Amino acid sequence: MSNTIGKNLRVTLFGESHGEEIGAVLDGMKAGEEVDYSLIDSLLAKRRPSGRGETARIEKDSYRFVSGIFNGKTTGAPICVLIPNENKRSSDYDVLSSLARPSHADYAANEKYLGFQDYRGGGHFSGRLTAPLVALSGLVFPLLRKKGMKICTHILELGGVKDRDLVYSSLTDGEADGLFEERFPVLDPVGEKMEEKIEEAASKKDSIGGVTQTAILHLPVGTGEPSFDSLESVLSSYMFSIGGIKGIEFGSGFAFKDGTGSTMNDEFYMDGDMVKTKTNHNGGINGGIANGMPVVFNCAVKPTSSIGLKQDTVDFKKKEDAVLELTGRHDPAIIRRACVVIDAMTAFAVADSLISSFGKDVL
Amino acid sequence: MSNTIGKNLRVTLFGESHGEEIGAVLDGMKAGEEVDYSLIDSLLAKRRPSGRGETARIEKDSYRFVSGIFNGKTTGAPICVLIPNENKRSSDYDVLSSLARPSHADYAANEKYLGFQDYRGGGHFSGRLTAPLVALSGLVFPLLRKKGMKICTHILELGGVKDRDLVYSSLTDGEADGLFEERFPVLDPVGEKMEEKIEEAASKKDSIGGVTQTAILHLPVGTGEPSFDSLESVLSSYMFSIGGIKGIEFGSGFAFKDGTGSTMNDEFYMDGDMVKTKTNHNGGINGGIANGMPVVFNCAVKPTSSIGLKQDTVDFKKKEDAVLELTGRHDPAIIRRACVVIDAMTAFAVADSLISSFGKDVL
Amino acid sequence: MSNTIGKNLRVTLFGESHGEEIGAVLDGMKAGEEVDYSLIDSLLAKRRPSGRGETARIEKDSYRFVSGIFNGKTTGAPICVLIPNENKRSSDYDVLSSLARPSHADYAANEKYLGFQDYRGGGHFSGRLTAPLVALSGLVFPLLRKKGMKICTHILELGGVKDRDLVYSSLTDGEADGLFEERFPVLDPVGEKMEEKIEEAASKKDSIGGVTQTAILHLPVGTGEPSFDSLESVLSSYMFSIGGIKGIEFGSGFAFKDGTGSTMNDEFYMDGDMVKTKTNHNGGINGGIANGMPVVFNCAVKPTSSIGLKQDTVDFKKKEDAVLELTGRHDPAIIRRACVVIDAMTAFAVADSLISSFGKDVL
């Protein structure tokens, strides 16, 4: 527990990296929404390893919906998506039955589940489980788009290379659509340099982290709730369910420490009959509630924990020191693939907040 | 919605800054725990304005428990604490009925609640509501302490002045106890300098932000859950319910962007028969689960939004530009007072996670 | 746990029979709804002992709202109502610290809470706690009424005396309004006879049970959810939170055992352009979903457990047999007072189901 999240639009997740199938259930979807299979395909394609140096474990991700879809449309009943696990090489992971990969859940899981966890490929903790989440998000994006909302994520910083910061510049709808579809989503022409940094890490059998930035455009004023369902609370709890994310900041976030009220407050002004703010240090959220400006947040993504270099560790069964040299497949950076997962989790969080604040018909 | 948080230890919050009373309900407490009134008094004292330049609105915080306590002990029934609002000067806030204070919830709340919200002093969005939360936390700390756990928060950075970073150094139990009781909690002798920075901001009718750092010592391995109830998800959702917090990072957090797997992975080793990690970049959490190392996280605290300087804004009723000059009482920095609130929310989050993972008897 | 119920309109309950105050919090109310104090007064009056032979413990029920109401209207923030406990005679209950009243929670509570529960007057288990629930329901009824819905409860059977059965006859809106306001709610002229039965029980220091029947008129088709949030699931879970209710049946309920599909199925027909059923054996619910017919359900109310006659019991501290002779105040029948509590819980259940199915604006 708990592998279910959401109040009015609920996602339940199950599966292990090396089981027969992984899947997720989406409950609370409106009836009558057409399934856009090509959108789902493209989202899954974006999540798949494709870049220079990314893992050689290629999954076809041949998802299928086993419920909740009838004649190509949602029925209102819970939607279960299943994705088979193909191209497994479980023997790569035999070592994990007793050696803890540093910064992975192996050791903590072993203690928690008394040694009964499925350790192959990280089991239930594997990033592989984001695939069904991404597939289901393909049902939610169209709802948000129809109401004019856009969600997109780009790589804000990686290996010292920085992209344009949306806290301090604006984003057009067209740019947002572009980012959403980009394999390697950046705004400025920094992708090439970033991919070089990734290749560089790969060539050293090492890995590299970075920072993503997500924008939600045209979220209605008033979305979110005071106290415990603040937009920040909701979004952060969804984001931290993604493995490898270790920080989140809204608007100027940690940069608030270097400013003062007079430099960091977002002054209001009238733009025609619209209330706007001159700056967006608060990332579109005041008191937990959307204020109509773009919601902007950054996520810290750690370097892939799996690296090819030798590492010290312990054998948690024998309770002795050990050395680990991973030979399995792994990405030198998960940040590119994390973008579409962040988009997916953002879509669930936003849709649930919208329904909770305004009711199902808001979507 | 939703002013209730927690799965097995639940907190419900109610009240407005200028109502008769504010309060909170704690449900799920064990029966038979003695109430430590002096602890509660000292926590509330720590939350009260006391520092140089802090708000002149002094609240006695004469809390009372109206349920769940019998003969000085918890009964197992829900515990409601009430705190009267004294020393209100509602007329200070008349202006808020139509002028939006920049970076406050006023405007968003007005849109959300169609003008019916209690706007006085920020109403339900006021930081005043943290008082009953702090009071109730005084019932939870003793449970955690009995089992050897410590929670403490210090000011890691303010106005360019930095305290010792617990991601990169260790903390003794004695130091943790010390911090917990400190009015202005810092580890190195930097408090004086920080307070000067706060006074400086105050003297300019301005405000200042900073970063807090929280440590949880001796949290049992295995606390937390995979997927959506990861320790990071749970802690962040509690933290972002505190007004003014705009970012959270676990362990090295955003600094992960500047490292590689080989420099940032936490290698395991045997310390006697204990499994430990050489470094703690992951802040004690792997895959959402406590790994036995200290849990360490930082929160970005923005400068107090209320400042005495003139600010541009809008009159959201008349829908026109306006100028705001606040004359009410406010702190030039909320960070000192935020520390004990963060401790309180951490206590609730940790206790709920512990009970959810291990059952009530773990506490 | 758990003293909170509801998904989108949430009620949290706290207090003990002999504490200073009891109360409840309602979260999720629309903003801008005028408070109808006279309605609340009349609901509380209906709940108060008033009948022949009813308890002499008269409570003024001088409730006050401490949050969520501003200028006489709801603000959208959580609404806490508090009711002081007056006219307590705790000494009446000293005996309960060790003697279990038969059919009361005393013994089970003592085991559960290890002797730390507030035993005075049943503590947190007291029927007294229904008062704040009834008070809060006074905020919900107007919302339902505005949309044309009616909720009312009458005594269907007591001491062999039967009132008209709404499964087998219809109820006009006017009759529903009448019942809702009646101190002793019955449809046929059977009230006098029923009150005689109650007096008869009282004269023997005994008590008497009965059956209530509740009708919900004009609930929109489609309210309720499949599987676990069926209308029956939701309504029953609210009803069984009321002490003394030991059974619930929808429509023909237990009488289904004596019929067949051909006699008990509700055939559909067109009434103009409205779909209706010829009979209403299913009590307006098919597959957990409202079908547009009146929702009708019955509750079994047991005789008041507190009686003046001597009863065998145990001293649960000394672990020995004992005899109990209650001298405290108690009603010979709670069924009359239960009606308004059932109405209140029905209002919460219906409003939450409506919001969950259709969104806040349905109300």
Added chain:
Amino acid sequence: MSNTIGKNLRVTLFGESHGEEIGAVLDGMKAGEEVDYSLIDSLLAKRRPSGRGETARIEKDSYRFVSGIFNGKTTGAPICVLIPNENKRSSDYDVLSSLARPSHADYAANEKYLGFQDYRGGGHFSGRLTAPLVALSGLVFPLLRKKGMKICTHILELGGVKDRDLVYSSLTDGEADGLFEERFPVLDPVGEKMEEKIEEAASKKDSIGGVTQTAILHLPVGTGEPSFDSLESVLSSYMFSIGGIKGIEFGSGFAFKDGTGSTMNDEFYMDGDMVKTKTNHNGGINGGIANGMPVVFNCAVKPTSSIGLKQDTVDFKKKEDAVLELTGRHDPAIIRRACVVIDAMTAFAVADSLISSFGKDVL
């Protein structure tokens, strides 16, 4: 929504009668529990049509676990079970796309889901969906049994034929075990007569209802919670998720109306050092909390709504009166098959209540 139930042991349900597969997810199971496949087989066998006159739709129920099981044991991760839908004859149900079967969800679902629901065989509302629930319950029963608890359900009354009533007589552990395994579970030799009544209904193309009775033996004193998670609230909300159940009563239930406090209160006495009650009118529950006596409750099961006789109905698309003559397969009584479903839902409810009250280690 909501197809997820439970606080600490959660079940999520998905699927439609004529989809490829149906399934359910169980989250919160302990790690390391051996899967008893033969128990699951026997539970599913019990749920399958087998009796005289029961539906000819034979399902092999070749379930498979796709997650949460590793090396034949539970891992602690969520367990998804899938069951293919075989032997579908969807054309039997074409008529349901516009004709409402009386007492079925067809019409209400059509209004709720705007015509987009999967109408074949009742879709998501089909009793077929109880199969994965029964399969998963096979993982929970062993946990309860290990701690000495027994759950069993028998047919208390059908067609005027009555079995022994456990409110007024006791049940040995051996009898409970026997009932649990019985295809047609009754205590007295009344099964033959009851099956005759069912055959009689079948021969008339009609159907018949009845009453089940469930006993939970050796449930620890203190299980359950005050207010909204009373054992009655929890059990009833699980039971009413089963199609065809229209009433529930605990202990003497509706018979309380014919008694008085003096005849219906359960007096306590010491049985050695155990506190017991002389009678069990309250069905083992006082104030929502288990008192250590057997928990006993009855469910009203309506006659199968699907009958072969001609019925009046409406065409809900054309909005006109119509006549329906069902030719599909259906049982003349679902009560025999309902028993194992009730057992399953009781197991989930009891396990969740136990964990919520005492923590995971109670099981």
